[in-house]
């Protein structure tokens with residue numbers, strides 16, 4: 082990216098500070114739409130509160146028409162938000178927009194976000210010609226604007242839409258009263274130069290462009306979402322749509338932590354600011370990973386476990402002499418404490434609370450009591466407890482709060498020597514305690530078979546993943562499991578020094594969540610079951 086130049090196209094829109102970039106977080110809508118990332122109602126409220134506290138300008142809280150669950154979550158988030166604008170998504174249909182307004186109207190600062198796919202491929206599906214679609218945009222944005230002062234309109238698949246047509250429909254949306262115009266790269270197809278040129282073209286050609294905020298919404302299919310978002314800002318966009326950890330459909334959306342830290346660290350060449358308290362990044366990254374069941378890849382920019390590790394001798398030597406040799410930002414900038422001081426079985430409750438706060442977890446007295454018991458149990462089995470062990474402990478305890486219908490009590494596994502593995506599992510199923518022995522192809526398979534013998538279901542296992550939390554053979558293992566049943570997806574995550582026990586707990590955690598979802602929603606009420614088209 083080249084040095085920003087002051088031109089007509091870099092002084093956009095109606096914001097009082099032309100150098101301020103609005104951060105629009107869609108973790109709870111586009112992020113949650115990603116298969117398997119479904120969050121519970123309580124988890125959505127918690128994430129929304131964290132987003133509000135970290136200074137996100139606009140929170141897209143959900144897609145209210147998609148399900149009763151989405152509607153309830155957007156409504157509650159609208160009621161609880163203190164600072165952020167609360168936005169809901171609606172297709173270009175009057176009932177969608179009405180439903181969206183019913184949910185967001187409780188917010189101090191509500192926004193309706195309505196969209197339609199404008200590219201030839203997307204126009205073909207609802208079978209609308211260019212004029213019919215233009216009329217629909219005029220009608221739906223006008224309707225939204227009659228309900229709400231703050232309306233955002235998106236041209237889905239804008240980066241594959243004919244330029245003349247895009248200019249035409251953007252002008253219609255502006256005239257109908259939209260104050261934010263979002264230009265999504267829905268399939269992650271664009272590249273930085275093109276992303277910038279598109280925004281510049283719209284700002285130059287569309288009458289009324291100087292009265293609205295242009296927004297960029299980039300998916301990461303070619304790994305360019307962050308670069309494309311920043312290029313759009315350079316060309317005059319002043320809203321970036323993004324998600325925590327880059328969660329989202331397929332390869333995800335632009336990651337909030339990446340765009341925000343890029344603007345902070347390279348302020349010299351990208352002189353725009355956000356309102357984000359970057360010290361809150363690591364806490365929310367961990368919590369989103371935990372509730373979505375999507376682990377953060379180790380080498381993920383900014384929030385990956387290795388993002389601030391210097392393994393090779395030459396790098397370590399350099400960092401010890403002068404930290405700037407290999408570090409362009411400090412761990413503390415994203416809220417990571419620098420000293421990975423080990424805790425042990427003699428550490429007390431106050432030390433544990435302080436350490437957890439350092440790691441981004443503020444715990445109440447009751448939760449601390451619970452965590453302390455589990456910390457002591459772990460300390461009895463493992464000499465030194467590192468930060469990553471505590472993060473795993475926190476993720477484990479919170480990952481299983483949805484339901485405790487099934488609880489693992491005791492597990493004994495016999496395997497090896499060429500014989501089939503045998504697992505004897507004692508588990509609480511509802512009110513009763515039961516024990517079953519099952520065999521399988523290896524200890525994990527035998528354990529899962531023992532669970533299945535006690536709890537009938539027809540869910541299928543989509544993912545089974547094991548990570549060592551720290552180094553050493555006494556390391557805890559974090560196991561992630563993803564299950565699917567009738568189109569509903571649920572994840573479970575658990576950690577233990579006993580990998581097979583962690584596997585059993587993760588499996589049971591996912592089954593508990595599926596059970597809750599089965600009871601709460603009809604299958605077709607799920608967000609992913611709703612068509613994005615307005616036929």
Ligand code: KIV
Pocket residue numbers: 111196235236237238263265266267268298300
């Ligand atoms: O990617 C996309 O186009 C979207 C729209 C609904 C804004 O998520």
Ligand code: ZN
Pocket residue numbers: 111265267298300
């Ligand atoms: Zn999207």
